[in-house]
Amino acid sequence: MTKDKTVRLTKFELELMTALWELGQASVREIQEKLPEKKRPAYTTVQTIVYRLEEKGAVRRVKKIGNAHIFEAAVTRQSTHRRLINELLDLFGGSARPLMAHLVETGKLSLEDVRELESDLLKQDGQPAKGEEGKKRGRT
């Protein structure tokens, strides 16, 4: 079910997707305007990318307002992020540990962060909330 395709996106495409994820549904114009001014490409440039994203199956047209098409993401931020993370992880031998270590070394992650993360984990793990949670127990 959560089998949504994880298309490979370039950096720029990713930025458009990010804009779209935030907008929910939007026209090319809105997407373009959502991009930071410094690197805001021409309207047609954005249009082209959106079309390509559509071909890749990353976005889809949902409706038409006036004569403008309204798009929305067809892949979730989640799955896209997951894909990126996995790719990065591969570089680190597939394990998150070295990545963590690196984050710590470069000061991106502090002891506090880790502690808080731990307590969050405990909460989730200790008392399995109501509902479904038994699926992702990848404990080795």
Next chain:
Amino acid sequence: MTKDKTVRLTKFELELMTALWELGQASVREIQEKLPEKKRPAYTTVQTIVYRLEEKGAVRRVKKIGNAHIFEAAVTRQSTHRRLINELLDLFGGSARPLMAHLVETGKLSLEDVRELESDLLKQDGQPAKGEEGKKRGRT
């Protein structure tokens, strides 16, 4: 000081670099053979990429053995990884927290991992680790 340039590498270039990092110093032939057979491109393909990497300043020629050039990485794995991580982090709003969360959610990071990480942090932070903690040992 550690001001080594972080060139932008494509996925494939990254694979070559990984091979080279592991080899230390190597000829084009060696790099090529280090790549997994399934996706091992022609010798000249690898050669081309190595040359481009050289232009980008990611590798350099160190010497010549016979008529073969020997290359070595000119950028560290560290800095390259750091760059990639930062890029990924940007997607997560620049903070490592959401990234962590994501790792946990997808089962890439367990409570155990977090705990161990924490104790490592304590060791490093509290008192300079005793001995084999050194990850920046020069040559392998």
Next chain:
DNA sequence: GACAGCCTACTACAATAGTCGTATTTTTAG
């Protein structure tokens, strides 16, 4: 119902990236 404006659908083109083939130059085994 003519027009200004916004959109779309196409087309184009340069810069990268990915892949090699080939003609030469070296090195090296006989």
Next chain:
DNA sequence: CTAAAAATACGACTATTGTAGTAGGCTGTC
């Protein structure tokens, strides 16, 4: 010394990305 083997130096081509112009189609407005 000579020929095969191994590298090199280049050139070429395709695919993908990044960027955008243009012609023509709706639409809302006097």
